[in-house]
Amino acid sequence: MQTSEYLTNFSAGIAPIPQDQWQALAQHCGPFLQYSFLNGLETCGCVGGTTGWQPHFITVHRHGTLVGAMPGYLKSDSYGEYVFDHSWANAYHHHGLNYYPKWISAVPFTPVTGPRMLIHPNADKQIIVEKLLEQAGRLEQFGASSCHLLFAQDFERHNACHAGYRARWSVQFQWHNxxxxxxxxxxxxxxxxxxxxxxxxxxxxxxxxxxxxxxxxxxxxxxxxxxxxxxxxxxxxxxxxxxxxxxxxxxxxxxxxxxxxxxxxxxxxxxxxxxxxxxxxxxxxxxxxxxxxxxxxxxxxxxxxxxxxxxxxxxxxxPLFNPGTQGEHKILRGFEPIYCCSLHRLFASEFDAAVGEFLDREAPVITNYYHQAHNVLPFNATFRAQLISSPENKKGHF
Missing domain, CATH: 3.40.630.30 (Gcn5-related N-acetyltransferase (GNAT))
Known part of the structure; x- marks a missing residue:
């Protein structure tokens, strides 16, 4: 299939996108990526204006129909993201450079793992991924210092890391039914x-x-x-x-x-x-x-x-209950640690390399924290044994 059939662009949020076309991509992607949720953030003034969140979506069309999209925002600060990069911003400032605006693909104020690359079920998945990441790379032309995919799924991680993004891990707590x-x-x-x-x-x-x-x-x-x-x-x-x-x-x-x-x-x-x-x-x-x-x-x-x-x-x-980010107090109430992943690409190569070194040092600390949290889960020995022996248990928590 020739990729020239595809038109990749930026959209000033979700409002210019027809609802039915967005829903064809997002209908099975959880409540926070539904058109009503994202459009509500825009029309009610929770993003845009002076909020620090300027809607800047990436879209891919084929023959006039939306076949791929990434919800995204140009950020003038790092508030409401729950992936903390203030030290990166300070490093830029120390060297006389601007870290903001940066571009993030995320749901504002919602640290829940979910799709960041939305793809029509009938589209060629690999072509759409390539188009989305290519367009994200053009954000430097808008003055963005960097691209970040927050609380992304494994699918995004595999493809973005192959394209030069760096993975950053964190831990949340989630209850399993x-x-x-x-x-x-x-x-x-x-x-x-x-x-x-x-x-x-x-x-x-x-x-x-x-x-x-x-x-x-x-x-x-x-x-x-x-x-x-x-x-x-x-x-x-x-x-x-x-x-x-x-x-x-x-x-x-x-x-x-x-x-x-x-x-x-x-x-x-x-x-x-x-x-x-x-x-x-x-x-x-x-x-x-x-x-x-x-x-x-x-x-x-x-x-x-x-x-x-x-x-x-x-x-x-x-099947699962995500009660929100942070909080070790959740562990003793039956909420298990889970890994979350965010993906980062800084356009300045020297800073990108420095962040890569930082993430290499940070990763074993996160892994150690995950295992410490896992070791104090309040499940009794009988229940643990049942989970270990059950062929349906694919989570590997115990």
């Missing part, structure tokens, strides 16, 4: 001590008058979302001095466009709502993203953000 029948079934996989600790925490909340309600499958009402927003903004303001990267318009947009992919937890103390957590999900995964509380109640964050998510995943036979 080993065909549990209910929450007690999950608890039975834990050590006796940890099982007692979780039950004691839940009993304390119950004795404190805390009642928990979950709303999913299109059941979230506008007033529920309004309460969640008040919790989210107040918690962000207390912790960071601002009301969060995402605004009221965006959450209202989600409720209108992705209502059947949202799950909301609301905690009440007596008759008074006091905390809330918002999740997105599909049949492949549950993703805990946003949380807020109006009262400090011991253990309430763990209940709303972790245990309610585990129960929901079990009830709906969802």
């Amino acid at each position: 080993y065909d549990y029948t209910d929450f007690d079934g999950f608890l039975s996989a834990l050590t006796s001590r940890k099982r007692k600790d979780i039950r004691k925490s839940r009993q304390f909340l119950q004795a404190s008058g805390i009642c928990i309600e979950r709303r999913g499958d299109g059941q979230i009402r506008p007033q529920d979302m309004a309460f969640f927003l008040s919790c989210y903004q107040q918690t962000y303001l207390k912790r960071s001095g601002h009301t969060g990267y995402l605004n009221q318009e965006f959450f209202e947009h989600l409720l209108k466009t992705l209502k059947n992919r949202l799950m909301l937890v609301i905690a009440r103390q007596g008759d008074v709502p006091v905390a809330s957590a918002l999740f997105l999900y599909d049949d492949k995964g549950l993703y805990g993203r946003y949380w807020g509380s109006l009262r400090d109640v011991n253990g309430l964050h763990f209940e709303c953000c972790y245990f309610q998510g585990i129960e929901f995943a079990i009830e709906n036979r969802i």
